[in-house]
Amino acid sequence: MSTTSGTSMDEILSTTKKVRASLGPAALANRRALEKAHPEIFAGSPLRRATTIGVIVLLAALLVAAFVVTDVSFGRIGSGLVQLVHFVGLMIPPSPGTWERAELFLTGLGETLAIALLGTAAAALLAFPFGFLAARNVVPIRLFQLLTRRFLDTVRGVDTLIWALIWINVVGLGPFAGVLAIMTSDFGAFGKLFSEAIEAVDRRPIEGVISTGGSAPARLRFGILPQILPVIAGQVLYYFESNTRSATIIGIVGAGGIGLHLAEAIRTLEWQQVSFLILTILIAVSVIDQISARIRFAIIGERRLET
Amino acid sequence: MPTQLPRLSEDRLRPLLAAHAAATSARAGKTALGLALFGLAVAAASWSAGVDPVKLFAHIDRFGSYFVRLAHFDSGDYTGQIVLSHPGEWMWGLKRWLRLLVETLAIAYAGTLVGALGGFVFSFFAARNLARSPATRWLAVRFLEFCRTVPDLVFALIFVYAFGLGALPGVLAVAIHTQGALGKLFTEVVENADMRPVEGLVASGGSWVETIRFAVLPQILSNFVSYTLLRFEVNVRGAAVMGFVGAGGIGVDLMEAIRKFYYADVSAMLVLIIATVMLIDWLTEALRHRLIGREATR
Numbered sequence: 001m002s003t004t005s006g007t008s009m010d011e012i013l014s015t016t017k018k019v020r021a022s023l024g025p026a027a028l029a030n031r032r033a034l035e036k037a038h039p040e041i042f043a044g045s046p047l048r049r050a051t052t053i054g055v056i057v058l059l060a061a062l063l064v065a066a067f068v069v070t071d072v073s074f075g076r077i078g079s080g081l082v083q084l085v086h087f088v089g090l091m092i093p094p095s096p097g098t099w100e101r102a103e104l105f106l107t108g109l110g111e112t113l114a115i116a117l118l119g120t121a122a123a124a125l126l127a128f129p130f131g132f133l134a135a136r137n138v139v140p141i142r143l144f145q146l147l148t149r150r151f152l153d154t155v156r157g158v159d160t161l162i163w164a165l166i167w168i169n170v171v172g173l174g175p176f177a178g179v180l181a182i183m184t185s186d187f188g189a190f191g192k193l194f195s196e197a198i199e200a201v202d203r204r205p206i207e208g209v210i211s212t213g214g215s216a217p218a219r220l221r222f223g224i225l226p227q228i229l230p231v232i233a234g235q236v237l238y239y240f241e242s243n244t245r246s247a248t249i250i251g252i253v254g255a256g257g258i259g260l261h262l263a264e265a266i267r268t269l270e271w272q273q274v275s276f277l278i279l280t281i282l283i284a285v286s287v288i289d290q291i292s293a294r295i296r297f298a299i300i301g302e303r304r305l306e307t
Numbered sequence: 308m309p310t311q312l313p314r315l316s317e318d319r320l321r322p323l324l325a326a327h328a329a330a331t332s333a334r335a336g337k338t339a340l341g342l343a344l345f346g347l348a349v350a351a352a353s354w355s356a357g358v359d360p361v362k363l364f365a366h367i368d369r370f371g372s373y374f375v376r377l378a379h380f381d382s383g384d385y386t387g388q389i390v391l392s393h394p395g396e397w398m399w400g401l402k403r404w405l406r407l408l409v410e411t412l413a414i415a416y417a418g419t420l421v422g423a424l425g426g427f428v429f430s431f432f433a434a435r436n437l438a439r440s441p442a443t444r445w446l447a448v449r450f451l452e453f454c455r456t457v458p459d460l461v462f463a464l465i466f467v468y469a470f471g472l473g474a475l476p477g478v479l480a481v482a483i484h485t486q487g488a489l490g491k492l493f494t495e496v497v498e499n500a501d502m503r504p505v506e507g508l509v510a511s512g513g514s515w516v517e518t519i520r521f522a523v524l525p526q527i528l529s530n531f532v533s534y535t536l537l538r539f540e541v542n543v544r545g546a547a548v549m550g551f552v553g554a555g556g557i558g559v560d561l562m563e564a565i566r567k568f569y570y571a572d573v574s575a576m577l578v579l580i581i582a583t584v585m586l587i588d589w590l591t592e593a594l595r596h597r598l599i600g601r602e603a604t605r
Contacts, residue, residue, distance in 0.1 A: 009437060009438060009439050009440070009515070010439050010440050012509060013509075013514065013515055016509055016512050016513070016514075017514075019512055020512035023512065059420065062416060063416070063417060063420055063421075065413070066412075066413035066414075066416045066417035066420075066478075067413075067417060067478075069409060069410055069413035069474070070410065070413050070414055070417060070473075070474035070475055070477070070478050070555065071473055071474055071475055072417070072474075072475050072478060076470060076471070076475055077470070077475070080466070080469045080470035080471070080475070080476075081469075083468075083469040083470070084465075084466070084469040084470075087465065087468070087469060107355075110355045111355055111356055113352070113355075114351070114352035114353070114355040114356035115352075115356055117348060117349065117352045118349065118352050118353060118356055118358065121349060153585065154581060157544070157580070157581040157584045157585060158577065158580075158581065159544050159545070159547060159548045161460075161548045161551055162548065162561070162565075162577070165562075165565045166370070166373055167370075169369060169370075169373055170363070170366050170367070170369045170370045170373070171359070171362055171363055171366060172362075174357055175355070175356040175357055176356060176357050176358055176359060176362075176363075178356070179356050179358060180363075245456065245458055246458065248458055248461070249458040249460040249461060252460060252464070252551065252552065253551060256356065256357075259461075262461060262464075263464060263552075266461075266464050266465055266468065269468070274465070278457060278461070281456070281457070282453070282456050282457070285456050286452075286456070
């Protein structure tokens with residue numbers, strides 16, 4: 001409404017406020033009689049009301065319990081906030097310190113983007129065959145399909161940071177371990193997403209290929225792939241966006257990228273460098289988001305034209 | 308089924324092939340260009356990230372052997388034996404680990420709920436169709452973007468210095484990140500809401516809050532709940548590693564065990580974490596299906 005008519009919500013509301021002031025009392029004067037005439041509208045369902053209140057009380061009680069377990073208290077929050085405001089004050093203006101540091105940070109940023117790109121691409125490549133193995137309509141043996149799914153779930157259940165620590169044991173500290181960590185944890189996620197996409201394919205194009213005498217690879221190439229490729233490409237790009245975010249933290253455990261510098265800056269209380277690094281990450285992520293959204297739109301737009 | 312289709316004669320086949328080539332060549336060129344650009348990006352990234360396949364394949368046995376070591380006792384009376392042979396000894400720290408898992412779940416729960424409430428409030432200021440004014444909308448959108456883009460571990464790392472070690476900075480970090488992530492999703496849901504009830508409420512003199520309560524909320528609540536439950540799953544995984552930076556939960560002990568190569572402890576905690584994550588996933592999925600089912604029958 002604000003977009004179609006050009007008037008903002010505030011303008012509309014100020015008008016209704018005036019109308020309400022003049023007409024409101026007149027409308028409400030008859031409320032008693034209305035309540036009496038239509039009790040079912042005003043009373044509501046007692047069962048639903050009780051359920052609503054019960055759910056809210058349960059959620060609140062759990063929240064209080066969680067606060068007790070995590071040792072949340074107003075005193076701690078208060079003194080912490082004072083400290084936090086102090087830190088934020090020290091962060092202004094953002095500055096890398098020296099030129100050498102700035103160069104180092106930008107190299108770290110490049111590493112982070114490289115980790116996200118390679119990790120996502122490698123995960124997609126690895127997960128592609130597994131997507132077929134975990135799809136119900138491709139694998140005739142249900143047990144085998146279920147086992148593949150569980151395997152993918154287990155891989156997904158372990159956080160990227162834990163995978164990073166394991167890979168550091170194999171290839172040592174550095175961005176390569178980060179690439180492998182993102183690859184492993186996204187492999188589990190992609191396997192699941194791909195298999196769901198494959199399970200959702202339309203049978204008719206496959207039957208069409210069969211009817212013209214197509215072989216099994218031809219069925220895959222011309223019957224299934226054209227249907228799932230846009231979906232998969234969209235998902236991979238979406239994960240690439242979110243991985244540029246997670247790749248920044250992978251450095252905290254020593255697996256390369258800008259996170260290494262960020263963790264170091266925080267530990268040495270170099271607040272101006274911290275804000276500079278966060279700003280750099282914000283800009284980089286928003287640029288990647290823009291590019292990726294454009295590619296995603298191009299791919300999905302293409303699919304819309306075809307169907 | 309052996310199907311034999313007769314091949315078309317050459318003069319009938321030729322125009323068909325030509326038409327096919329004409330239809331696909333433009334797209335093939337585009338695809339090739341895209342692949343070339345992608346290949347270039349991968350090459351540059353490999354150089355930047357120090358990708359070294361030789362090193363990977365030279366040491367790949369360490370990856371396998373890491374899991375073999377995870378499955379065996381590394382010290383004590385049963386050194387070298389498989390962990391499942393003495394489950395009691397393997398899970399020796401069960402009581403402490405379960406307590407830490409409860410703390411992890413508490414971080415995830417409190418962070419999710421507080422963050423969801425924050426995202427809920429901000430989404431109405433950030434949604435195009437309900438925003439009070441362009442200025443507050445711009446502020447709300449940018450604020451949510453900031454909360455979402457800075458990873459929760461970075462918030463936790465900073466909060467550990469401000470609030471002290473423990474689960475409190477973990478809760479706050481999860482809450483802020485959740486507020487950003489859910490706030491964006493909530494905003495999209497609100498923007499897709501049917502505006503006719505809103506017009507009805509405004510026409511009958513409803514205030515902004517009343518409009519939201521009676522016209523928008525009934526439409527979107529189930530979507531909000533569904534997204535919040537999904538986010539809770541993500542946050543349980545996230546809270547499990549909050550301890551890596553000292554922000555509470557089982558991550559504290561896990562990090563220490565990994566760093567000190569206590570393999571049996573690492574595997575015990577990993578098994579507990581994976582089991583918890585799967586249990587939570589299963590529970591929230593059941594809840595979501597029940598909610599969606601109720602929605603469908605209404």
